[in-house]
Amino acid sequence: MAGTGPQSKACYNCRRRRLRCDKSRPSCYKCSSNGEECLGYGLVLRWANAPATRGKLASRAHTQHHQGHHHHHGQQLLVRGSRGAGSDPDPDPDPDPDDRDPASALSPAASTSGTAAAFQHTCISRSSSSSSSSSSSPPHHVNICISPSLLDPFLNGASEQSRYYIYHFANTVCRDLVSIDQHDRNPFRSILPLISKFGYLQEIVIATSAMHLATLHRYMGRRPAGELVDALTAKSRAIRLLQAAISNATLTSQAVILATIVFFVNLDLIDSGKGGWKAHIEAAEMLISSLQKVDGHLLDPSVAPLADAIAADCVTYRILGSTISGVGFLTGSTMRHGIGIDVFTVLQRAEAYSYHCCPPLILQLILSTSRLCSPESSLDNNDRIAATASLLQQARTFNVREWVNNIRGLSSHDDLVAREHLASAFRAAACLYMLLVLPDGSSDTHDTSLLSPQTADELVLEVLGHLSRIPDDHVLLKGTSWPTFIAGAHTDDRVWRAWCLSRLREVWNKNPWICPWGYVHTAIQMLQDVWDAKATAAPDGGTKMNWLQELRTLRGNCLIV
Numbered sequence: 001m002a003g004t005g006p007q008s009k010a011c012y013n014c015r016r017r018r019l020r021c022d023k024s025r026p027s028c029y030k031c032s033s034n035g036e037e038c039l040g041y042g043l044v045l046r047w048a049n050a051p052a053t054r055g056k057l058a059s060r061a062h063t064q065h066h067q068g069h070h071h072h073h074g075q076q077l078l079v080r081g082s083r084g085a086g087s088d089p090d091p092d093p094d095p096d097p098d099d100r101d102p103a104s105a106l107s108p109a110a111s112t113s114g115t116a117a118a119f120q121h122t123c124i125s126r127s128s129s130s131s132s133s134s135s136s137s138p139p140h141h142v143n144i145c146i147s148p149s150l151l152d153p154f155l156n157g158a159s160e161q162s163r164y165y166i167y168h169f170a171n172t173v174c175r176d177l178v179s180i181d182q183h184d185r186n187p188f189r190s191i192l193p194l195i196s197k198f199g200y201l202q203e204i205v206i207a208t209s210a211m212h213l214a215t216l217h218r219y220m221g222r223r224p225a226g227e228l229v230d231a232l233t234a235k236s237r238a239i240r241l242l243q244a245a246i247s248n249a250t251l252t253s254q255a256v257i258l259a260t261i262v263f264f265v266n267l268d269l270i271d272s273g274k275g276g277w278k279a280h281i282e283a284a285e286m287l288i289s290s291l292q293k294v295d296g297h298l299l300d301p302s303v304a305p306l307a308d309a310i311a312a313d314c315v316t317y318r319i320l321g322s323t324i325s326g327v328g329f330l331t332g333s334t335m336r337h338g339i340g341i342d343v344f345t346v347l348q349r350a351e352a353y354s355y356h357c358c359p360p361l362i363l364q365l366i367l368s369t370s371r372l373c374s375p376e377s378s379l380d381n382n383d384r385i386a387a388t389a390s391l392l393q394q395a396r397t398f399n400v401r402e403w404v405n406n407i408r409g410l411s412s413h414d415d416l417v418a419r420e421h422l423a424s425a426f427r428a429a430a431c432l433y434m435l436l437v438l439p440d441g442s443s444d445t446h447d448t449s450l451l452s453p454q455t456a457d458e459l460v461l462e463v464l465g466h467l468s469r470i471p472d473d474h475v476l477l478k479g480t481s482w483p484t485f486i487a488g489a490h491t492d493d494r495v496w497r498a499w500c501l502s503r504l505r506e507v508w509n510k511n512p513w514i515c516p517w518g519y520v521h522t523a524i525q526m527l528q529d530v531w532d533a534k535a536t537a538a539p540d541g542g543t544k545m546n547w548l549q550e551l552r553t554l555r556g557n558c559l560i561v
Contacts, residue, residue, distance in 0.1 A: 012039040032413030034475045037183060156196065162206055165230070166192070169209040176212075176515055177266075177313075178353040179419070180475055182411050187305040187353060191259065194303070198256050200245055203238035204263045207231045211270045215516040219509055235267065251291075255307040258287040262310045265317055265559075273519025273559045277317065278325075284314045289341050312350030315343055319363050320356075320482050321559045322370045323433055325552060343367060352409035356479040356561065357419050358426040359403050365391050366430050373437045381438075388434050395431050400424045418469070418476050422483075425466035429483035432459040432490060436548045456490060463487040464496055472506045478515045481507060485523050485560050489530045489547055501527065523560045526551070 010021030011028040013036060022029050027038035155163050174188040175181040195202035210231035217227065242260055249257055261284045268275030288311045347360035372379065372387050379387065400423045404416050435456050454462070463483050470476055481504065488500030501524060508520045530547050537545040 009041060011041050012044050027413070029413070032411075034180075036181075158202075161230070162202070165206045165209040165213075166195070166202075168213060169205050173209055173212050176478065176517070177309075177355060179355050179357050179479065180353075180411060180414055182353070185353075185409070185411075187309040187350075190303070190306045194256060198245070198253065198260075200238045200241035201256055201260050203234045203241060204260045204267070207234035207238060208263055208267050208270065210234060211267055212516065215270055215518050219516045231267070235264075238264075252303055254287055254291060255303045255310075258284055258291065258314075259306055259310045261287070262314045262317075265314070269517050269519045269559060269561065271518045273517075273522045277321070277559050281314055281318050281321070284311075285318070285341060288314060288346065308346075308349040309353060311346045312354055315341065315346050316354065316356065316358070316363060317559065317561055319343075319367045319370070320561045323366060323437075323482075323486075324548075324560050325558055352407050356426070356482070357422045357476060358479075359398065359400065359423050361398055361403075362395060362423075362427050362430050365395050366433060369430075369434045369437055384438060388438065392431055392434050395427055395434070398427060400427060415474070415476065418471075418474055421466040421469040422476055422479055425463050425480065425483040428459050428462040428466065429486045432456055432463065432486055433548075435459070436490070436546060460487045460491050460496070464491075464499070467503065468499075472503070477503075477507055481520055481523055482560055485527065488527050489551070492534070497527075497531065519558075519560055522558060526558065526560070 009015065010019070010023065011031065013019075013031050014021035014028060019030065023041075027040070031038035155166065158166065170189055170192055174186050177188045178186055191201065191205060195205055208231075210227045214227035214231060217223065217225070238260065242257065245253065246257065261280050264280045265277045265284075268277045268280075291307060291311070344360050344364050347354070347363055351360055369388060369391055371377065372384050372391075377384070401420055404420045404423060410416075431454070464487050467480055467484060467487075470480065484500050484503050484507075488497060488504075491497060491500075504520055504524050504527070507515055508524075509516075530551055533550055534545060534547055537550075
């Protein structure tokens, strides 16, 4: 049978990107592990001579279309007419050269990604002739014009520039927001059908996409070509529209408002991670708590997966943000109103596509530690140490492999080995955080044997050991920033420090998974600041300072996730 033997050529994606292909069947493992759809080993087909959808020819095709008369230039389909009763098929004569589109058939070509520009309307010509003894079956020729253009309904009314940003959001930004992109199962793409109904959501999508492009150009050494201005303008419009919508929020619009608010945080993360993310998260917490009190069946099914993913990201941002900045969880107005969030449930619903791959239990233990050691806690140091030891024990006995193997909703091509190493790195980094967060001294001044059989330096090596098992071109590399930062800030080994810097730079610019989120660049700068502060505090290698406590006084509003 043809095609059963080993392939002599790489798959289409690997050939196009000039990568080494493992030639596995039915799909290339490299494509599957990177969350891409493998296009196979044969020819990739597309319609030839169709109206141009981008570039200089787009307007030319539109002009030709309107200048034509009975015969339309574009995509035509020539078919035979149906046989009438009692008629015999006549051999199809050669069609008139003027009526035949020389490239009306499918032709092999490289698949390209276009912009979100509208397709021009296409005429499909159907012609047929049949011979019959009866004059009641004359030949017929039918022209069917598909008009208006083949454009997604949610893009109707959007400008060409807006469609370009929405296209970039759908194809690039949404990929960054999940661990492995499963295309139609990416919950963030469910935003797209909603943008025509909620203007503030469309504006924040445009702002996020424009900021993403501006940061990408900055990484490439190019000056942003107006994207930064577009991002700030769209952000301003989103704030204005959101203020007007909050007073009349329905259940569905509350979920959309929640998504919009959390995307303000994403906008700050793409920029630098230094913005007003704290205020946005506190507002989002109010909505999450409100939505949790409502029966999930009452929420629009098209919005429910998005609400789960957005809520999980918000809670994750708050938990990991509190470790570096010291910002408490459920503080301020939310605490005064007695509002609480079922953290574990929120995180568990989204564990299949959360970009960081951190187990919900580990995040919950980090949160519990932050609350124990916060200034609002009424426990004395001995009680805090005892409570922290209990949390450490829960973290150390957590079975990461069992958790990974029982995640629901993962792709059949998911890289479970890499996911397990990343989750294990988070577990060890969480244990290191628990040792460091205790007040009035670092883990080096506490008797750590009361807390953990492992020292802080041993936990650093465990974190880095697991991270080193994740290839530097793997899609899950984007979720390694927080454990890399925690381990890199604590180690005094120059080799490991250089390795941590290198890995963070690879998160920023490693092909093919360029992830130009500005908070990664901020994390690199903060690592340098921590090392400089440690060298200043102990130039002769004497008593070590608690770098985490010092960092919280230096950079109170930075978010590293």
